Amino acid sequence: MNPNWTKIKVFTNALQGEIIKQMLVENNIPAVLLNKQDSSYHFGVIELYVDNEHVLEATALMDSFNDEEITHED
Template identity: 85%
Template sequence: MNPNWTKVKVFTNPLQAEIVKQMLVENNIPAVVLNKQDSSYHFGLVELYVDNEHTLEATALMDSFNDEELLSNED
């Protein structure tokens, strides 16, 4: 991975990683998901990276939500 990116969170669920990534992107924080899971058996980790300049902002934004709120479909 490029040294200008920092790993901010690790997931086991790729969908959850994509939801968090989208939340960051919608808040103008560049984010990338690196899926290291085995494609056949779906074990392994999914890593979320953000640009070094936005690490603190991304961490604060993720901390302001809990995982249930990020995955909830209720209005």
């Protein structure tokens, strides 16, 4: 992977990864998913990368998304 990108999260569920990636992109944070899952059996991981300039912003946004998700489950 390009050294200008940082892995910030790992998923085992492709849909979760796509949702988080889309949230970042909608907030003008460049994001890429690197799917390392086996195509036949779907084991392995999906890695989420953002460019180095947006790491703190992306992690803060993901944290606020997770906090919001938790409060809506009550």
